[in-house]
Amino acid sequence: MSTSPRTGVVDARAQSSAQAFDLFATRIWQARVPQLGARIPEWIATILDLRAASPVPAGRTNRGGWNSTGHTLLEQPVFADLRTAVATHCLAVLNELGLASPSFVLQSWANVHDRGGFNFLHIHEGCLLSGTFYLQVPDGAGNLVFRDPRPGVINSYAKGSSPNAYKDVQLRPEAGLMVLFPHWLEHFVEVHQSDTPRICIPFNAVKA
Numbered sequence: 179m180s181t182s183p184r185t186g187v188v189d190a191r192a193q194s195s196a197q198a199f200d201l202f203a204t205r206i207w208q209a210r211v212p213q214l215g216a217r218i219p220e221w222i223a224t225i226l227d228l229r230a231a232s233p234v235p236a237g238r239t240n241r242g243g244w245n246s247t248g249h250t251l252l253e254q255p256v257f258a259d260l261r262t263a264v265a266t267h268c269l270a271v272l273n274e275l276g277l278a279s280p281s282f283v284l285q286s287w288a289n290v291h292d293r294g295g296f297n298f299l300h301i302h303e304g305c306l307l308s309g310t311f312y313l314q315v316p317d318g319a320g321n322l323v324f325r326d327p328r329p330g331v332i333n334s335y336a337k338g339s340s341p342n343a344y345k346d347v348q349l350r351p352e353a354g355l356m357v358l359f360p361h362w363l364e365h366f367v368e369v370h371q372s373d374t375p376r377i378c379i380p381f382n383a384v385k386a
Contacts (some may be wrong), residue, residue, distance in 0.1 A: 198341070204327055206349075207271055208360040211243075211263050213326035222313050222377055224256050225288045236287070239366075242295030243375070249285035251379060260311065260379070264356070268383040272357050274326050275307075277377055279384040282306055290379050296320055298366055305361035305382040312351040314377040320368030321348040327363055351378070 216325060228246055235244040251271070252261035272280040285305075289297070304306040324347045326332070336343035348368075349357065359365070361382065370376045 182321070200329060200341070204324075204360065205361060206357065206363070207267070209267050209358070210354055211356060212354065214263060217259060218313050218353060219234075221257065221260065221326040221379075223376055225290065225313070225379075226375075227306045228288060229290060239297045239300045240289055240295070241298065242370070243289070243291040244292075245290065246288040249287055249382075251288055252284055252286040252381065257286075257379075264309070264311065264381055267356060267358060268309070268381075271307055272383065276308075280306065280383075282383040283383055283386050284381055286379055286381040289380055291320065291367070291376040293370060294375055295370045295376070297368050299325065299333055300366065301364055302361040302382050307358060307359040307383040307386050308363075308381070309356060309358035310351075310378045310380045312353055312378045313355045314350055314375060315351050315353050316372040316374040316376065318370065318372035319351070319376040321350050322357065323348050323366050323368060324359070325364035326368075357362075 225246075225325070229244050232247070233244070236247040238245060252264065261284065262284070267333065268282065269280065272282070289310075291297075297374060326344055326346065328331070331344045334344045338345055351357070
């Protein structure tokens, strides 16, 4: 550390001996399953048919759109290949988290946003892992936004991407993308700004 002889101001650039440690990282995972791409139009049509047959949304955190009741969407035979892919990726992530032979079942449902639709801030309580598979993401679709999980950092004087700053993380989805994340990580979906619906299949891995 040095001081200017004329101003008496400490030259912070000279403080190079301190070693930085980044603590409390929060990991999410992204996977693309191109081998399932040809099935996506069929899955979109299936979900739209389900909506037409039962138009009242389940509610939960979805506003301005529709979501299916129950948590067994991927149990339908038409989604068998997707269910296998979701289960495979969940197993790999849970292994990475230290669960050598986790026994889990999948919860899953359809989530559709019309223009103006969104999901408010929430977590998926009581699960091992959560995620979403995206079927239709038109221009203007709302981003998936993760809230910084450190409770005190919201009071930080620093905002943005600098160390110890506060910033929500926006994830721009695309059709065919699978995102997995800790069930306790707060998240929401921004307002949808397209006349073409935004369609995805959220899921949870739950202890069997």
